[in-house]
Amino acid sequence: MPADRTPRRPDVTTLDLVGGAEPVRITLHDYDERWPAAFEAHRRRIVEALDPSGGDVQVEHIGSTSVPGLAAKPIVDVVVVVPDITAEEDYLDPLLATGYELRVREPGHRLVRTPERDVHVHVYERGATAVDEYLLLRDHLRADAADRDLYASTKRELLDRPWDDMNDYADAKTEVITAIKERARAARDH
Template identity: 70%
Template sequence: MQHSEAPRRADVTTVEIVGGPERLTVGLHEYDPGWATVFETNRRRIQDALAGARAGSEPVVIEHIGSTSVPGLAAKPIVDIVVAVGDITAEEDYLDPLLAAGYVLRVREPGHRLVRTPERDVHVHVYQLGDPAIAGYLLLRDHLRADPADRALYEGTKRALMARSWADMNAYSDAKTEVIVAIKERARRAAGLSDRPA
């Protein structure tokens, strides 16, 4: 993976969630091949937005992640995208262009920014190149694409959790952590990476 640049300034040290907690109101949908098209449309939009700001520098990483990136897996109809930038502290290089392209800031926290479409159907997670979170997202995605048993386990877990009411969407995400950790550990072993956390 490409190397990140030296940070221009200190990163933020607090978690800012613009708009506060939001109730989970969307349910699981059967896998929709159209999600790949939504990703591709937004990939081009992100690439175009960042092209001018990053003229002459290394290309950004833009990958489809999350459940909508796994064919056959039921998911909330929210397409998750991860973007890697050279310097997470240089918001003028990526955040300003993304906001100008129509995305809206939702989260600013150490090492991570989240912007989304006004319709809230696309979430763009921005990290610095080399952040272990990126490798973790891709490891989980690729494993779920290849392993029907873990894909079924993950979907079953999500369906069970969706049977409950969630006043905060983040609490629903946190409730999936235990099964995700277990699946990622199996994925690391399968890939021969059991000694390298992701």
């Protein structure tokens, strides 16, 4: 958010996991050529809901389904950048009106998803570090076969474990993702 613009209200200070923890069985699928088309359909849906003129909405395909050749759980992840995360009436209400369901409200981040749970839309404020981190990882995995293979093998190793919630599975990948992002930053800055 530009320095001259203040949030409409204070952001939330705690995690609200709507519906509570959801035990999940993680399955990986080989890369599916339909994932980019699914992203594009949701990108259009989001842009139409948030900015029908198409002027100022950043919507990006992130996560494993955005990396050709990478096995992934069959959930298309999307990141949406908004001017003010506290102005939920500007983005959350329109997204919910198009059929997405609220799953997570936490400081600096909201997550809505389809009722089928096959698309997760992560909403962040412009300038959020998380957006840059998602794009750094995505772009590096698209370009680096060795790290793409490392990430795929890490995910396969985690498959047989029971997970109380999808967030626990995501947390288990943190160490490998951190190492890959360090190499991505080094390659980008070189």
